[in-house]
Amino acid sequence: MGRTVGIDLGTTYSLIAYQDKLEGAPKCIPGPYGTPLCPSVVSVDADGAIVAGEAARRRLLTQPERTIYSVKRLMGRGPADVQEELKIFPFRIDPGSTNVIRVRLGDRVFTPPEISAFILRELKSWAEDYFQDSVDRAVITVPAYFNDAQRQATRDAGRLAGLEVLRLVNEPTAAALAYGLHEQKRGRVAVYDFGGGTFDISILKLVSTTDGDIYQVLSTNGDTHLGGDDIDNTLQSVARGEISAQGVDLATHPETVQELRKALIAAKHELSEAGKTTVKFALPNGAVYFREITRAEYDGWIRPIVERTMAPVRQALADAKLASAEIEEVVLVGGSTRVPLVRRTVTEFFGRRPHAELNPDEVVALGAAVQAGILEGGVKDMLLLDVTPLSLGIETMGGVVAKIIPRNSTIPASAQELFTTGVENQTGIDIHVLQGERELAKDCRSLARFQLKVPPGPPGLARIEVKFLIDASGILQVSARDLRAGKQHSIEVLPSYGLDDAEVERILEESIEYAEQDFSERQLIEARNEAEIMLHATEKALAREQVEAPGELPADELRALDGAVAALREALAGADYKRIRAFVDVLNQATMPLAERMMNRALSTVFEGKRLDEV
Amino acid sequence: MGEVRRPFFLPGGGAPLPNHEEFPSRLFDLAGQDHPIMSAPSTTAATSITCGNCSAATGGAHFCPACGKIQPLPPGTDYFAFFGLQRKLALDLPELERRFHSLSWRLHPDNFMRASELERQLSLDRSSQLNDAYRTLRDPVARVEYMLGLAGMRKEGQKKQQAPPELLEEVFELNESLDRLREARESGENAAETAGLRGKLEAAQQKFESSLADADQELTQVSAQWDRALDSGTDDATKKKLMERMNSILNRRSYIRNLVESTQKVLAGT
Numbered sequence: 001m002g003r004t005v006g007i008d009l010g011t012t013y014s015l016i017a018y019q020d021k022l023e024g025a026p027k028c029i030p031g032p033y034g035t036p037l038c039p040s041v042v043s044v045d046a047d048g049a050i051v052a053g054e055a056a057r058r059r060l061l062t063q064p065e066r067t068i069y070s071v072k073r074l075m076g077r078g079p080a081d082v083q084e085e086l087k088i089f090p091f092r093i094d095p096g097s098t099n100v101i102r103v104r105l106g107d108r109v110f111t112p113p114e115i116s117a118f119i120l121r122e123l124k125s126w127a128e129d130y131f132q133d134s135v136d137r138a139v140i141t142v143p144a145y146f147n148d149a150q151r152q153a154t155r156d157a158g159r160l161a162g163l164e165v166l167r168l169v170n171e172p173t174a175a176a177l178a179y180g181l182h183e184q185k186r187g188r189v190a191v192y193d194f195g196g197g198t199f200d201i202s203i204l205k206l207v208s209t210t211d212g213d214i215y216q217v218l219s220t221n222g223d224t225h226l227g228g229d230d231i232d233n234t235l236q237s238v239a240r241g242e243i244s245a246q247g248v249d250l251a252t253h254p255e256t257v258q259e260l261r262k263a264l265i266a267a268k269h270e271l272s273e274a275g276k277t278t279v280k281f282a283l284p285n286g287a288v289y290f291r292e293i294t295r296a297e298y299d300g301w302i303r304p305i306v307e308r309t310m311a312p313v314r315q316a317l318a319d320a321k322l323a324s325a326e327i328e329e330v331v332l333v334g335g336s337t338r339v340p341l342v343r344r345t346v347t348e349f350f351g352r353r354p355h356a357e358l359n360p361d362e363v364v365a366l367g368a369a370v371q372a373g374i375l376e377g378g379v380k381d382m383l384l385l386d387v388t389p390l391s392l393g394i395e396t397m398g399g400v401v402a403k404i405i406p407r408n409s410t411i412p413a414s415a416q417e418l419f420t421t422g423v424e425n426q427t428g429i430d431i432h433v434l435q436g437e438r439e440l441a442k443d444c445r446s447l448a449r450f451q452l453k454v455p456p457g458p459p460g461l462a463r464i465e466v467k468f469l470i471d472a473s474g475i476l477q478v479s480a481r482d483l484r485a486g487k488q489h490s491i492e493v494l495p496s497y498g499l500d501d502a503e504v505e506r507i508l509e510e511s512i513e514y515a516e517q518d519f520s521e522r523q524l525i526e527a528r529n530e531a532e533i534m535l536h537a538t539e540k541a542l543a544r545e546q547v548e549a550p551g552e553l554p555a556d557e558l559r560a561l562d563g564a565v566a567a568l569r570e571a572l573a574g575a576d577y578k579r580i581r582a583f584v585d586v587l588n589q590a591t592m593p594l595a596e597r598m599m600n601r602a603l604s605t606v607f608e609g610k611r612l613d614e615v
Numbered sequence: 616m617g618e619v620r621r622p623f624f625l626p627g628g629g630a631p632l633p634n635h636e637e638f639p640s641r642l643f644d645l646a647g648q649d650h651p652i653m654s655a656p657s658t659t660a661a662t663s664i665t666c667g668n669c670s671a672a673t674g675g676a677h678f679c680p681a682c683g684k685i686q687p688l689p690p691g692t693d694y695f696a697f698f699g700l701q702r703k704l705a706l707d708l709p710e711l712e713r714r715f716h717s718l719s720w721r722l723h724p725d726n727f728m729r730a731s732e733l734e735r736q737l738s739l740d741r742s743s744q745l746n747d748a749y750r751t752l753r754d755p756v757a758r759v760e761y762m763l764g765l766a767g768m769r770k771e772g773q774k775k776q777q778a779p780p781e782l783l784e785e786v787f788e789l790n791e792s793l794d795r796l797r798e799a800r801e802s803g804e805n806a807a808e809t810a811g812l813r814g815k816l817e818a819a820q821q822k823f824e825s826s827l828a829d830a831d832q833e834l835t836q837v838s839a840q841w842d843r844a845l846d847s848g849t850d851d852a853t854k855k856k857l858m859e860r861m862n863s864i865l866n867r868r869s870y871i872r873n874l875v876e877s878t879q880k881v882l883a884g885t
Contacts, residue, residue: 166728209713211720375728383720409750412724412743469743472724 002134004166004376005029005127006368008141008174009116009154011072011197011227012335013037015365016123018131019373026178026369028362031126037361038126040196042118043067044105052122061262064090064254066106070229071119073197074101074112075157076150078497085225088233090254099497113156113504120161138163139372141364143198144170145222145312145389147435148447148476149497155475156504166375168473171195172202173386174367175333176215178358180206180382187328188218190316192346192354193364194309195334197227201313203320203327212381219319219408220389221312228268228336230305235264238301239279239289248283256284271298272338299341306345313349319408330354333363385410388470395432395441404468407437414469418483425456431466433476446496452480452489464489527577527584531568534584538565538591545594548601557593564590664689667733677722677741685727685737693765694748702762703845704838708753715749756831756868759838759861768858769865779867782826786874789819793881813882820878823871830868837861 006026008015015036017028028036033054043056044066051059059067073085079097086093094102094109102109120140127135140163142154151168158165172191179189186206193200200222207214239260240250250257263281270277271293281289317324332354336342346354358366373379387408393401394417404415419429429452436444454462463483470476480489538561545553564587571583664686666673671681675689675696695702698714720726722745727738751757763769796812841857 207716209716209720211717214716214719216716374725377729383723383725385719385723406750410746412739413746413750414740414743415747469739471739472742 002136003127003131004137004139004372005124005135006139006141006174006365006370006372007120007123008171008365008368009072009120009157010040010364011070011195011229012040013196013361014040014119014123015362016127017362017365017369018127019369019376019378021373021378026366026373028365029127029130031122036365038119038123039069040072040116040119041067041069042071042105042115044108046106048106048108050118052118060258061255063106064258065092068103068105068115070197071103071112071115073225073229074103075116076112076147076153076497077101089229090257100503113153114160116154116157117160120157120163124161124163136162136164137166137372139167139169139368139375140165141171141174141368142168142474143195143222143224144172144193144200144202144220144386145198145224146170146474147224147390147445148474149445150224151473151475153497155473159504165473167371168475169368169371169384170200170202170217170220170386170389170474171198171364172200172220172333173204173215173217173384174365174371175331175358175363176202176204176206176367177370177382177384178363178367179331179355180213180215188322188326189329189331190313190327190350191331191333192309192313192337193222193333194336194342195227196336197225197229199223199226199309199312201309201316203316203322212383214383214385216385216410217387217408218322219316220387221316221319222389223308223312226305226308227334231268231302231336231339232261232265234301234305235268236261239264239281239291242291243283243289246283246287246289248285248287250284253284260289267293268298268339271295272340295340302339302341306339306341309342310345310349324350327352332356333360335361386472386474387411388413388474390435390445391437392447392468392470392476393434393436393444395434399441401434401436401439401441401444405470409470411470411474412472414467416465416467419452419462419464419466420460421454421457421462423459426454426459427456428453429462429464433468433478447476448478448496450478450491452491466491524575524577524580527580528572531572531580531584534587535565535568535572538587541591541594541598545598549597552597553594557590560590561587561594677718685722685730685734685741687737688740688744692744694752694761697744697748698752700752701845702765703842704755704759704762705842706752706758711749711753715745718745755838756834756865759834760865763858763862763865766858768862779826779871782823782871782874785819785822789816789874789878792816792819796881816878816882820875820882823874823878827868827871827875830864830871834861834864834868837864 003018006017006019008017015028015038017026017036019025020027030036031038031053038053039057041056041060042050042052043059043063044050046066056067057069060069068091070089073089074082074091078099079093079101082091082093082101085091092104094104096102096109100111102111103115105115120138124135138158140154140158142151146154154168155165172193175193176189176191186208189204189206191200191202191204193202200220202220203218205216205218207216236257243250243260250260260281263279267277267279274295276292276294279289279291279293281291283289317327327350330346330350330352332343332346337346337354337356337360343354343356370379370382371384374382374384388405388411389407391403391407392405392415393403396402404417405413419431421429430449431452432441432449433447434441434444435447438444452464452466454464461484464480465483466478466480468476468478478491480491481487482489542553542561564583568580568583568587571579574580664673664675665671666679666682666684666686668684669679669682671679673679673686675692676686678685693702698711698718700706700711719742722738722742724735724738724742727735730738751761760769792812792815796809796816799808799812837857837860841854841861844854844857
């Protein structure tokens with residue numbers, strides 16, 4: 001069994017972390033560029049090869065039509081849901097999309113979970129390189145306000161990346177776990193999580209019990225389409241307006257649009273530190289867009305975005321039956337909380353300085369790693385009790401939604417409903433499951449429809465009990481029992497959005513041809529290469545030693561060398577990469593004295609005939 | 616393919632939820648099995664229940680006293696029994712929370728990640744029941760409603776919104792004000808009239824809120840009488856009367872709460 005990790009699958013960046021058993025603390029794993037931040041960008045080559053992360057981000061500038069960012073915005077959504085995003089984001093939705101969005105990248109078409117899976121695979125390979133061991137299970141974080149379809153899409157992405165998703169954890173709750181561990185906090189805590197594409201607020205109560213610390217979420221709220229992306233888009237619309245006033249239309253220059261976006265994001269970062277910044281940007285016609293932006297002007301542009309976060313904050317407090325003054329700690333999470341206006345707004349609202357000691361980019365991944373530690377059994381004194389962000393209901397007569405599990409119910413949560421027929425010889429009962437706070441079905445999110453089949457008979461005879469259960473990941477499970485027959489009643493629930501199981505299986509099978517090499521196989525190849533190089537180098541050194549210094553090699557050293565060579569050859573015949581690596585190390589040790597003598601000889605040759613002061 | 620119809624709901628089969636009375640289409644109650652709780656047993660009469668693993672008698676406990684394995688939920692377990700509590704309506708909330716936390720540590724799916732498929736399912740069942748039970752019992756109104764549901768006292772005909780006579784005048788006036796407000800909006804904003812109507816609505820709102828508080832207080836009083844009746848072993852007829860009173864308070868309360876909510880909505884919209 002391989003390792004278990006925690007993953008923050010973010011809109012802009014994704015991270016992977018693990019619970020370090022020796023230190024009892026979570027740690028982020030850096031990638032090949034030295035940073036733990038993996039850009040959530042995926043790009044497809046002309047030959048169909050896929051890259052994710054930093055390499056893909058670089059291609060945003062050179063091959064924007066083959067590259068996608070912010071795919072998290074599309075997770076678990078239907079084509080009709082994303083019309084607004086399409087005005088702003090360069091997503092190329094395939095016209096054949098029905099209930100699942102399909103995105104065109106070059107000449108291939110992918111669903112959002114498949115694209116997210118490429119990001120997860122990239123992170124998985126970072127961790128496997130780091131551990132020199134396989135990684136097969138993960139805790140993945142999602143925005144607290146994600147609905148069932150968005151959660152299922154995230155879980156599908158994990159599966160497609162070859163990971164068993166042990167649990168989905170809400171991002172603000174994960175952050176609270178990491179903070180709690182770090183600061184030993186107690187009491188009522190508000191986590192304000194403003195990321196690249198999503199906003200969440202969670203109110204928690206941290207309680208010490210004799211069994212350990214309980215992190216109990218009291219309420220949560222948010223907006224799954226509100227984030228730093230919106231700030232970037234505001235800056236872009238200002239800049240593009242001004243550029244078109246200069247007589248340049250960027251619509252025909254997608255590469256330039258991406259470069260402009262990059263320049264404006266850099267300006268946004270500068271405005272978090274400095275009172276003003278300057279954008280100098282070369283336009284396709286040779287002219288330059290030159291713009292000084294002051295903090296005050298910037299604040300004016302983004303104030304409406306920051307204000308939009310406050311309605312969910314008020315609602316979450318009301319649902320927790322708390323006043324803002326009753327919150328004892330405020331924690332800031334997510335890159336967008338670096339924006340000074342955000343900090344000021346939060347500080348003023350709660351009347352206290354928020355905590356931001358932990359890196360806001362890393363804290364969610366760290367929390368996910370802690371939960372992974374809990375599920376592996378390594379962390380025993382922490383328990384997370386989270387809630388479902390949205391009410392679950394079923395459609396009744398007149399299109400009215402009957403709520404069966406209210407929002408902010410601690411999960412797992414369940415509700416049983418008893419159904420019967422209304423007319424003679426009715427053969428089925430249609431059930432429509434919805435999520436949301438509105439009264440009418442048409443205003444709520446459709447989760448699934450299914451039909452209970454009933455044997456024909458007089459009305460009211462059938463008695464079918466349906467159990468709706470929201471599991472600890474916030475995902476709905478439905479089961480039914482025929483009370484008259486006293487047995488389990490089979491039902492097939494078709495998701496309104498997203499992939500069904502058969503489709504996930506099909507993609508998994510198809511993806512094998514594109515999948516990266518199996519980890520241990522790759523390790524074996526690398527270890528064998530290393531062994532061959534080592535054996536070859538040893539042989540060469542021994543041959544040279546006989547020419548340069550015949551008879552000088554001590555007998556015991558020669559015996560040790562011969563033994564190490566034989567052992568390595570024997571390991572090489574097998575397929576255990578760890579064994580091969582171990583004997584490479586043994587041979588390496590055995591050749592040290594020989595290498596040292598050869599080096600000394602080489603040096604004395606170089607210095608021969610030279611006086612000491614000449615050296 | 617036969618005719619497919621919209622569902623009929625039979626809420627008697629599941630745990631009654633606080634908001635049931637808001638959805639009259641769901642009040643089609645056929646389940647209505649009366650539970651023999653008049654004499655208020657605190658634990659289920661489940662001595663015959665045995666452990667699926669070692670066959671020891673479990674008495675409906677969360678874990679088998681002999682082998683320690685998590686147990687299936689016996690049919691008919693009620694929320695009070697789940698917490699090891701009597702069916703009394705006055706609850707020590709900090710103590711309820713303490714029990715909730717303690718049971719969470721033991722029943723949560725986190726503890727069963729490496730257990731068998733069956734045990735994982737049982738943990739899911741039990742921990743969801745724990746959360747459902749805590750959500751219901753910590754809310755005094757939902758608690759009364761649940762207790763009455765167990766006693767078969769919140770069935771069709773007994774569960775409906777009742778307009779309290781003393782509020783009828785206000786309700787008529789409220790409807791009139793709402794109509795006029797709508798007209799004023801449709802015929803273009805008449806600031807003076809809108810402000811006047813707003814004032815009336817706010818006054819009505821205050822009245823409704825105080826009626827709601829009265830209903831809550833009355834419910835608390837009758838709940839206390841119920842608990843005393845249980846302690847003193849009062850006869851079933853008296854208990855039934857108390858339950859009928861609580862039922863009627865709940866019906867009234869539900870009507871008033873709807874008034875408060877709809878007035879709030881209108882006020883928020885002006």
